[in-house]
Amino acid sequence: MKRREFITLVGGAAAWPFVGARAQQTGRTRLIGVLMAYAESDLVGQSEVRGFRGALTKMGWTEGVNLRIEFRWGDSDTDKISKFAKELVDLRPDAILGQTTPVVDALAHETRTIPIVFVNVNDPVASGFAPRTLRMALLFNPATGVPLQNYMPSIQAAASTFSVEVRVAPVHAKDEIEGVIAEQARNPGCGLIVMPSAFNATNREPIITLAAGYRVPAIYYNRIYAESGGLISYGPDFVEQFRQAPDYINRILNGAKPAHLPVQAPTKYELVINLKAAKALGLDIPFHLQQRADDLIE
Secondary structure, eight states, X not given: OOOOOOOOOTTOEEEEXXXXXXXXXXXXXXXXXXXXXXXXXXXXHXXXXXXXXXXXXXXXXXXXXXXXXXXXXXXXXXXXXXXXXXXXXXXXOSEEEEESHHHHHHHHHHOSSSXXXXXXXXXXXXXXXXXXXXXXXXXXXXXXXXXXXXXXHHHHHHHHHXXXXXXXXXXXXXXXXXXXXXXXXXXXXXXXXXXXXXXXXXXXXXXXXXXXXTXXXXXXXXXXXXXXXXXXXXXXXXXXXXXHHHHHHHHHHTTOOXXXXXXXXXXXXXXXXXXXXXXXXXXXXXXXXXXXXXXXXX
16 A cells, blocks of 8 residues: 555546546547537647647547547527537537536536546536435444444534435344345445444445445455455554553552543544545545545555
8 A cells, every 4th residue: 555646727627427537449540539628729728738748648648540539619698509419419429528617518418428537517417417415324233332332422513514414324244244235235426334232343245245235335444354355444443442552551550540541533544535436436535535545446
């Protein structure tokens, strides 16, 4: 594992639906559409298009050989943008590049099947261009986990901020896990929170495998889940807690009264993101979240 260095365009770049970063060459000429918000004479727009063409060339795509590009320039005119969006979609290209929120909005109204790569879009989730989580299930075993009421106030507060519905999904045996994950997979926009529990830790391999198989994004409380193929983990560094425990043992052995020793909260938390798992799920992890991660698994 290593932390990756990233390069991003101003305003961000992402793909919807998810598209791999490098095109697969198949021998036939591929068609892509480009819809720009600028006028064709705009120097900024021309500069951006040159950068786009140059990057494609470096990847082995040559116009007139294995690639054809159809450009449309909206000239900041919403009527033109809508007209050109329909024109490009009617050409049935392999992919379309859209610039700015109004352009991508026009394209999204014309197609839900052609991949749209977008740049310079403000908040693609709020704009409806990227998927968002609507419902989360809390996977936990009441017999082996911390009482759920210890977590619910903070979970509900965070969920309400993002208008996410939360449901409790208790399990008591290994064979009940799949039912919870399958239920989440039945509807779009559903995810899973794997709660701290000895049961969940013992069954982490089937939980991770089932979440991947049903394509349900899940967040875990221990980095071992992300290291084992889970999507994201955020929680305390448990190894660090074991490093701190000897201090208490030492104090007790030297005569300290246990009742006089304070309970110490974790001091180190880790965010670990598995980019392989994200790619398999068709998720584009936001750049700012990748920057905050303690580890990125590639």
